[in-house]
Structures are given as structure tokens and as C-alpha cells.
Amino acid sequence: MMKKVLVLGAGQLARMMQLAGTPLNLDVKALDVSSNKVVHPITPEHIYGDLAAGIIHADVITAEFEHVAHDILDQCQQSGKLFPKSEAIKIGGDRRLEKALLESCNTANAKHYFVNSKEDFDKAISYLSLPIIFKTALEGYDGKGQWRLKVAADAEAIWQEMADFLNASTTTVKQGIVAEQMVPFDREISLVGVRRVNGDVAVYPLTENHHTNGILTVSVAAPINTKLQEQAGTVFKALSDKLNYVGVMAIEFFQVGNQLLVNEIAPRVHNSGHWTQQGADTCQFENHLRAICDLPLGSTALVRPTAMVNIIGEDTIPDEVLAIASVSVHWYNKGKRAGRKMGHINVSGEHELQLAQRLQSLADILCPKAFPDLNDFAKNYLDKQNK
Amino acid sequence: MMKKVLVLGAGQLARMMQLAGTPLNLDVKALDVSSNKVVHPITPEHIYGDLAAGIIHADVITAEFEHVAHDILDQCQQSGKLFPKSEAIKIGGDRRLEKALLESCNTANAKHYFVNSKEDFDKAISYLSLPIIFKTALEGYDGKGQWRLKVAADAEAIWQEMADFLNASTTTVKQGIVAEQMVPFDREISLVGVRRVNGDVAVYPLTENHHTNGILTVSVAAPINTKLQEQAGTVFKALSDKLNYVGVMAIEFFQVGNQLLVNEIAPRVHNSGHWTQQGADTCQFENHLRAICDLPLGSTALVRPTAMVNIIGEDTIPDEVLAIASVSVHWYNKGKRAGRKMGHINVSGEHELQLAQRLQSLADILCPKAFPDLNDFAKNYLDKQNK
Numbered sequence: 001m002m003k004k005v006l007v008l009g010a011g012q013l014a015r016m017m018q019l020a021g022t023p024l025n026l027d028v029k030a031l032d033v034s035s036n037k038v039v040h041p042i043t044p045e046h047i048y049g050d051l052a053a054g055i056i057h058a059d060v061i062t063a064e065f066e067h068v069a070h071d072i073l074d075q076c077q078q079s080g081k082l083f084p085k086s087e088a089i090k091i092g093g094d095r096r097l098e099k100a101l102l103e104s105c106n107t108a109n110a111k112h113y114f115v116n117s118k119e120d121f122d123k124a125i126s127y128l129s130l131p132i133i134f135k136t137a138l139e140g141y142d143g144k145g146q147w148r149l150k151v152a153a154d155a156e157a158i159w160q161e162m163a164d165f166l167n168a169s170t171t172t173v174k175q176g177i178v179a180e181q182m183v184p185f186d187r188e189i190s191l192v193g194v195r196r197v198n199g200d201v202a203v204y205p206l207t208e209n210h211h212t213n214g215i216l217t218v219s220v221a222a223p224i225n226t227k228l229q230e231q232a233g234t235v236f237k238a239l240s241d242k243l244n245y246v247g248v249m250a251i252e253f254f255q256v257g258n259q260l261l262v263n264e265i266a267p268r269v270h271n272s273g274h275w276t277q278q279g280a281d282t283c284q285f286e287n288h289l290r291a292i293c294d295l296p297l298g299s300t301a302l303v304r305p306t307a308m309v310n311i312i313g314e315d316t317i318p319d320e321v322l323a324i325a326s327v328s329v330h331w332y333n334k335g336k337r338a339g340r341k342m343g344h345i346n347v348s349g350e351h352e353l354q355l356a357q358r359l360q361s362l363a364d365i366l367c368p369k370a371f372p373d374l375n376d377f378a379k380n381y382l383d384k385q386n387k
Numbered sequence: 388m389m390k391k392v393l394v395l396g397a398g399q400l401a402r403m404m405q406l407a408g409t410p411l412n413l414d415v416k417a418l419d420v421s422s423n424k425v426v427h428p429i430t431p432e433h434i435y436g437d438l439a440a441g442i443i444h445a446d447v448i449t450a451e452f453e454h455v456a457h458d459i460l461d462q463c464q465q466s467g468k469l470f471p472k473s474e475a476i477k478i479g480g481d482r483r484l485e486k487a488l489l490e491s492c493n494t495a496n497a498k499h500y501f502v503n504s505k506e507d508f509d510k511a512i513s514y515l516s517l518p519i520i521f522k523t524a525l526e527g528y529d530g531k532g533q534w535r536l537k538v539a540a541d542a543e544a545i546w547q548e549m550a551d552f553l554n555a556s557t558t559t560v561k562q563g564i565v566a567e568q569m570v571p572f573d574r575e576i577s578l579v580g581v582r583r584v585n586g587d588v589a590v591y592p593l594t595e596n597h598h599t600n601g602i603l604t605v606s607v608a609a610p611i612n613t614k615l616q617e618q619a620g621t622v623f624k625a626l627s628d629k630l631n632y633v634g635v636m637a638i639e640f641f642q643v644g645n646q647l648l649v650n651e652i653a654p655r656v657h658n659s660g661h662w663t664q665q666g667a668d669t670c671q672f673e674n675h676l677r678a679i680c681d682l683p684l685g686s687t688a689l690v691r692p693t694a695m696v697n698i699i700g701e702d703t704i705p706d707e708v709l710a711i712a713s714v715s716v717h718w719y720n721k722g723k724r725a726g727r728k729m730g731h732i733n734v735s736g737e738h739e740l741q742l743a744q745r746l747q748s749l750a751d752i753l754c755p756k757a758f759p760d761l762n763d764f765a766k767n768y769l770d771k772q773n774k
Contacts, residue, residue, distance in 0.1 A: 002720065019406055022429055025718040042409055281713050281735075296710035303690065323683035326668050331412040333389070348668075 002027050003293050006054045007041065008072060009033060009064035012332035012341065013269050014041040020285035026293065029054065033068060055079045060292050062247060066092030066267055067139055070172060083246040083292035084267055092267035095137045095178040102262055105238045109262040115177040121159050124179035134162060137176040144214070183261060185254035191232040192273035194248045194287040195240040197294050202287070203233050204280055204300045207272045212373045215312060215339065219272045221279050222305040222352050231260050239265065248273070248288035271310070278328050278346040279306025304348045305355040309362065311343040314370045321345065324361050356382040389414050390680050393445035394428065395459060396420060399719035399728065400451035400656050401428040407672035413680065416441065420455060442466045447679050449634060453479030453654055454526055457559060470633040470679040471654055479654035482524045482565040489649055492625045496649040502564040508546050511566035521549060524563040531601070570648060572641035578619040579660035581635045581674040582627040584681050589674070590620050591667055591687045594659045599760045602699060602726065606659045608666050609692040609739050618647050626652065635660070635675035658697070665715050665733040666693025691735045692742045696749065698730040701757045708732065711748050743769040
């Protein structure tokens with residue numbers, strides 16, 4: 001009765017799917033796309049064969065990242081076992097397709113323009129007003145592949161960099177640039193939701209996200225403005241229905257006043273949903289697996305306010321962290337490398353004040369060099385709760 | 388930095404330790420004691436060698452059951468890596484040692500008498516009053532190896548059965564019988580607690596247990612009478628200090644009025660602590676690993692009222708179970724066999740009434756033949772909450 005799941009990608013997301021799926025009697029294996037080997041998501045030793053063997057063995061196939069080579073996605077799609085479908089995964093991996101989807105659903109997002117040439121570039125500058133952010137259409141993540149144009153005088157230099165980048169590009173699909181109006185947003189928030197084959201949808205509470213150098217460092221999930229939650233839920237429903245989506249999808253938003261603008265879509269479990277492991281009724285990894293295995297979705301209710309702190313570029317933290325109540329540490333068993341996501345820490349509280357206090361205790365213990373913005377974040381959050 | 392843990396025994400408890408330990412970067416392997424092979428606790432494929440190799444590879448060794456052959460325990464003990472120590476594990480596997488421990492700590496327990504001969508048997512009957520329960524000193528679990536003497540007329544027949552049993556016994560340590568006054572208890576409850584090398588102790592909220600044919604079927608953890616909790620905590624502290632215990636230990640009690648009598652001790656993670664996976668701040672499996680790896684203990688606070696329902700002798704349940712909010716299913720990936728613990732279901736609620744309602748929904752879906760007492764339990768529990 002054990003269902004076999006193959007995850008394209010053998011990183012931390014596949015690992016956490018394996019941990020969440022095992023109790024449900026799901027046998028989760030991973031395809032290391034760089035070596036084309038089916039590996040154990042935890043160890044990660046080679047188990048058997050390659051993609052072709054993996055497809056045959058699996059009952060269901062999914063992906064832990066959107067930048068999977070299209071020929072791999074196409075092979076999986078042909079097997080009829082891939083969830084979400086390759087179109088949805090491809091949309092997450094190409095900002096042009098993403099923008100087209102948003103437009104087709106009349107979903108609010110930053111004003112933008114596609115750039116493939118100097119002519120487009122000049123048009124973009126006159127169509128949008130400065131500042132503008134230019135993002136590569138393909139392969140951008142964690143703030144990589146972005147240029148910010150703040151003053152007109154820098155235009156020529158930035159175009160030259162982008163032109164060199166485009167010329168050097170070796171992607172199978174033609175690389176491009178999406179120019180976006182930089183939005184003076186109040187904060188970045190995201191919605192993680194899940195959709196089943198039959199159209200059932202469940203969304204988690206909105207999460208507030210904080211980035212450092214383009215990488216997510218802290219996410220907080222706590223009871224939130226109902227109207228924003230509804231707005232985000234409506235967007236999720238529209239986009240996921242349009243895609244006939246199956247599985248967990250994350251939507252990143254800019255909040256501008258009371259409006260949410262979609263920043264980007266991730267067709268997979270998402271870093272800003274890691275808090276669900278301790279803070280929600282059913283974690284995002286389990287819900288993704290439930291959806292792709294056509295099992296009933298689990299409740300996405302908030303159990304208690306919870307924050308997630310990414311561990312970046314470090315492979316140890318002081319043991320005392322574990323002495324703080326409601327702290328869970330999740331290591332990914334990856335080799336240490338600067339800027340690499342090595343693990344995360346979930347912290348919960350019965351109420352937000354308690355959560356803020358525990359975050360402050362955490363910030364007091366962790367090395368400020370390794371967690372540069374955590375102390376400021378915790379201090380501000382605690383101040384806000386004490387008011 | 389990854390610590391290697393070897394678990395003696397490759398059943399569901401080792402499996403759940405592996406799942407709880409992986410995020411902490413603990414590498415948990417299991418010794419299948421019947422085949423003397425080190426196996427993966429999940430798959431459970433053979434990984435390498437035997438006990439001797441396992442001892443060399445491991446940083447820390449622990450046990451998932453108390454009936455480990457003494458020569459295995461002794462070998463592990465000699466390595467200096469075994470937690471808890473073999474004496475503590477042996478006490479859990481021999482009711483005579485258990486009773487001696489309770490006496491040495493002046494811990495309340497049922498009046499008892501050791502029986503090795505017809506003479507002892509007759510003395511036990513005059514020392515204790517009927518009804519008496521006779522339990523094998525070794526190898527008894529899940530209600531196996533027990534005789535109940537309710538009327539004097541049955542004494543001769545029961546003795547004959549026990550004498551045959553003792554004569555047929557092939558245990559290395561001499562088998563024996565412990566006669567116990569049957570206690571007219573109000574209910575059975577248990578305490579799961581954890582102790583670290585430095586003497587730190589943390590205990591979970593008391594759990595109310597319900598058995599069917601000697602096997603635990605339902606456990607409920609909810610806010611409870613503070614005095615009982617304190618009483619149980621004091622017993623845990625006394626016994627675990629006496630043993631210089633390291634790891635999780637469970638104590639089963641009979642509640643008689645306001646008094647707790649120790650029924651038995653399990654020197655390991657325990658079925659009545661499975662609810663902690665969803666209902667407590669840190670689950671018993673993680674806390675056991677933290678203790679034996681000398682990491683700070685995690686908070687044992689109740690997050691929300693939670694019940695655990697054992698799945699016995701069945702390898703499927705209806706998918707609709709997963710549609711009930713706050714339900715988590717934990718399968719053990721074991722071959723189907725009548726009476727075998729195959730998995731468990733955790734159910735939580737924000738308050739006890741909600742928990743009771745969800746338990747009733749669960750009972751309505753599950754097959755009454757497979758879960759014989761669940762419906763009655765849920766009905767009574769719901770009635771109690773509605774009052």
C-alpha cells in the first residue's frame with residue numbers, strides 16, 4: 001500500500017518531504033539532477049538508476065525547485081505522474097510566463113516590461129519610472145541575477161552588464177530580462193497554499209518575510225489582518241485554478257498599504273512555509289504530499305504564532321539554543337558554504353509577546369555575525385508587542 | 388558534527404527516533420536484534436555489519452525495548468556508550484528488579500509477593516487477598532504472561548499452568564512470577580519524563596490510558612489535576628535519580644482516589660507518549676535523543692489537548708480520516724498481523740471539547756471491528772466534555 005514518490009531535486013525540500021511523508025507510509029526518493037541518480041533524500045546515498053528508472057519506480061513525481069531542465073520535466077510529464085504539471089513548474093522558472101499568468105488572471109503585480117534588446121531597455125525606462133529593478137527571466141533566485149537602476153546616469157553601465165549577461169547566457173530556453181517598477185512596499189509577505197486534484201484549496205496564514213542580501217532570513221506567522229488574508233486567498237485560488245495546480249504553491253507579495261502585489265510564484269514547498277512544521281496543524285511538506293498523492297488536505301490552521309530563522313553559511317549553533325522553550329532546529333546536512341541555506345530554526349509562542357521574547361533569547365545566543373539582522377528584528381518585534 | 392546513534396531494536400520506536408533525530412543532524416541506525424544486523428530504521432534495509440560493528444560506529448547507543456538479551460546489553464555497556472545504563476534497562480525487563488527499585492525509593496505500588504514454588508504461591512495467596520494477578524517476571528508485555536486468580540477454587544488449576552510455564556521457561560536469567568494484589572483502580576495513567584546526564588529532569592503532562600485486551604488503544608493528554616501531576620513528577624524524579632537515568636522513561640500508574648500506585652516502568656520512549664509528536668512542545672523521541680546526546684532538554688509543555696489512537700492489526704484506514712482537522716497518521720511499515728501495533732493516529736483540539744468532537748468524527752469513520760472500544764470511549768469523553 002506504500003506509495004512511491006520521486007522528487008526532482010535532492011536538497012532540503014526533498015529531505016523534509018521525506019521526513020513528513022514517512023509516517024504516511026509514503027516512500028520518498030529524490031533525483032539528484034546534477035548526477036542524474038536516484039538518491040535517498042536524507043543520506044543522500046545513491047539508491048538505484050537514473051531518471052528513467054526513477055520514473056518507472058515512482059507512483060507520483062514532483063519537484064523541489066522550478067529550475068529543473070525542461071527535458072527532465074517533459075519526460076516526467078509524459079509519464080502522467082508529474083504533479084504539479086510541467087507547465088506550472090516552468091511558469092515558476094520563467095518570470096515572463098509568470099507575468100503572463102498574472103495578467104491573464106488580472107492579478108495585481110508591479111508594472112513591468114520585457115527586455116531583450118537595447119531598444120526594449122530604453123522603452124522600459126520611459127514606460128516605467130525610476131527606480132527600476134531588472135531581473136533575469138530564468139534562473140534567478142535568492143536575489144541573484146538582479147540589477148537596480150536608481151538614477152538615469154547609471155543606465156548605460158547597467159545595460160552593458162545586462163547585455164554581456166544575455167550574450168553569455170547558455171540556457172536552452174532563451175534568457176531574457178523583466179524590468180519591474182520598484183515598489184515602495186511596506187513589507188514582504190507570502191502565502192503558502194495547497195490545491196488537490198479535485199480543486200480543494202487550503203491556504204496557510206500569511207507570513208511576514210525579512211530578507212538580508214536577497215536571502216530570506218526570518219519569516220513570522222501570526223494572526224493577521226483578515227482582509228489581507230482574504231485578498232491573498234483569492235489570488236491563490238485564481239492562480240491555482242487557472243493552472244489546474246496540484247500541490248503546494250507559494251506566492252510572494254509586496255504589501256503596499258492595503259493592497260497586495262504579487263512579486264513571484266514558487267510552484268513548490270517554500271522557505272517561507274517552513275514555520276508550518278511547528279506552527280500549523282499540518283505542515284506544508286505533508287500537505288504537498290497529500291495533494292500530489294490525492295489524499296484529503298490537512299488543516300492549515302495556525303496552532304500558535306511561529307517564526308522561522310534561516311541558518312545561512314553556518315554548520316553549528318550553540319547547544320543552548322535548544323534550551324529555549326518551543327525551539328526546533330532543522331539541519332539539512334549540507335556542506336558548509338558562505339551564503340548557503342544550511343538549516344532553520346522554528347520558534348513558537350502561545351502568543352506573539354512570548355514568541356517575541358523567545359526570538360530575543362535566540363538572538364542573544366546566536367552569533368550576530370552569522371545572523372546579522374536577527375537582533376534588530378527581534379528587538380523591533382518585541383518593542384511592537386510590548387506596546 | 389553529525390552524531391551517530393545506534394538503537395537496540397528496529398521497530399516503530401527506533402523508526403520514530405530516526406524521524407525525530409534527522410532534523411537535529413543525528414544519524415540514527417537500528418540493530419535488528421533477531422538478525423544481529425545494523426539496519427536503517429525506516430526501510431529497514433541492512434546497512435552494515437552486526438552489533439560489534441554497530442558499537443564501533445556509534446557515538447551513543449540506546450534501546451527501544453527492555454527485553455534486550457543481557458549479553459547484548461553488557462557488550463554495549465562495556466563500550467561506555469549505552470544510555471540509559473544496562474541496569475536501568477534490565478530493571479524494566481524484570482518485574483522483580485522493578486519492585487525492588489520501587490521499594491528502595493519508598494514508592495507506592497501494589498502489594499506483591501514473589502513466586503517461584505508452590506510454597507510461595509500458597510504464601511502469596513494468604514499474604515495478599517483475592518483477586519490476585521500473577522505476572523511473569525520476564526518477557527511480559529501488552530498483557531501477555533498474566534494469570535488472574537479471582538476465586539480460591541481456581542488456585543490449583545492456575546498454579547498448574549504457572550508451574551508448567553516456569554518449567555518450560557528457557558530464559559537465561561531465571562524466570563519467576565510476581566503476585567500482585569489486584570487494585571480496584573479508577574483509571575490508568577502514565578507519566579513520560581526525561582532526564583539528562585547532569586540531572587536535569589522534565590516531565591510531560593500525565594496521560595490517561597485505555598487498554599483493550601491488555602493492549603493500549605487510546606491515550607489522552609489534557610490539562611490535569613495539578614496534585615496528581617506533582618505526585619507523579621516526584622516519583623519520576625526519585626526513580627530516575629536513583630537509577631542515575633539518562634533518556635526518556637515512562638511510568639505507568641494506577642490511580643486509586645487521589646493516590647498513584649506505580650504499575651510498571653518502561654526504560655524507553657513509550658506508546659503512551661506518542662501523542663507528544665503533535666501535542667507537546669518537544670516530542671518524546673526528540674527529547675530522548677537530546678538526553679542521550681547530552682543536549683539541553685526540550686520543553687515538555689502541552690501545546691494542546693491531544694489523543695493517540697493505536698492502529699492494531701490493520702494496514703489501511705479510510706482516507707477520509709485525514710480530512711478531520713488536526714489528525715496525524717503515523718504508520719510503522721510493518722507486515723499485517725492480528726494484534727500487532729501497525730501505527731497510530733494523533734488527534735488534537737484547541738480545547739478538550741473540540742478534541743472529543745474530533746475523536747467522535749474519527750470513531751465514526753473507522754471500522755468498529757478494528758477499533759472495538761473507540762466509539763464507546765469517544766462517546767463517553769464527549770458526554771463528559773458536554774457536561
